[in-house]
Amino acid sequence: MLREDDAPDHGHPHPDPHPHPHGCRRPSGAGETVTVEQKVLAKNDLLAERNRTWMTGRGIVAVNMMSSPGAGKTTLLERAVTDLGGRRPVAVVEGDQETRLDADRIRGTGCAVVQVNTGAGCHLDAEMMREALTALSPAEGSLLMVENVGNLVCPALFDLGERSKVVIISVTEGTDKPLKYPYMFAVADLVLINKSDLLPYVDFDVEQCAQHARSVNPDVRVLTVSATTGEGLAHWYDWLTEQQ
């Protein structure tokens, strides 16, 4: 590592008096400043756009589902692929740090699925999505449901090429979650409040939570559902149909 006192000669003998502060890292004129001015995530965004173009050309609609661990993403998916599978081709990308457990659950419904393990990574990115699309090769006109890694922070930043982003929160998590994780709720097209069957047993205010979500994302749609009882799922399926 180049330390300040290791910096190369300034090009003029010391101890000349000179106005620049000593310890300047670079000798004047020795380095070249290159203007870059590009988005940090330009490469990911480019790959995501390619994924989007590829899917759009095949009539494939991808929905990126994000939540904290345990909000019910996989159970919602199991219901959805079972309920919607007769209407149109449905395929699933399962993102987890480790294991194939979620893919095995989805496969149990007879749905096409590919598992992406991110290892130490905390989110899916556009390159992983591209590999998943290659492995899965979804049929034309498919609904492609992408279950992101359970995490309410990191996945918000990474475009996969999806049509829409869905954020799921369960009623056991706390009404104020949209305020605590505003970046995630700010990018959502739809918020699903899941586990509504547990509302009688927990201190959760559905309307207040929806207001919190709208305070960081005024146009966001909010639906209350229960993957266990099926309450509200028809509205969620209607919304999915609208995405085509």
Next chain:
Amino acid sequence: MHELAITQSVVDAVCERAGGRPVRSVRVRVGVLTAVVPDSMRFCFGLVTEGTAAEGAQLEIDQPPGAGRCRTCAVEFTLTDLILLCSCGSADVEITSGQELQIVSMEVG
């Protein structure tokens, strides 16, 4: 810890752009309304640059403040978080600054 992936993207981009020349410093712009923590980014930068053309480079982070404009009353104001609420009561607020996540420049050679 998405800062690791974010920082990896920065280092990949500048090393590619440097074309084999050593990278001495990198300047990035990280708005205060992004979900990126500058200190985490600095920590990751030291790890990610190891063994690359940017090893030992200095990371300089500019942090543009958050700002918004109310679409209802047209007033412009500072945003310290993503809760979009104008003092006029409107929540129809456009974010005009603070969401930047860009590589500005680098020094090579």
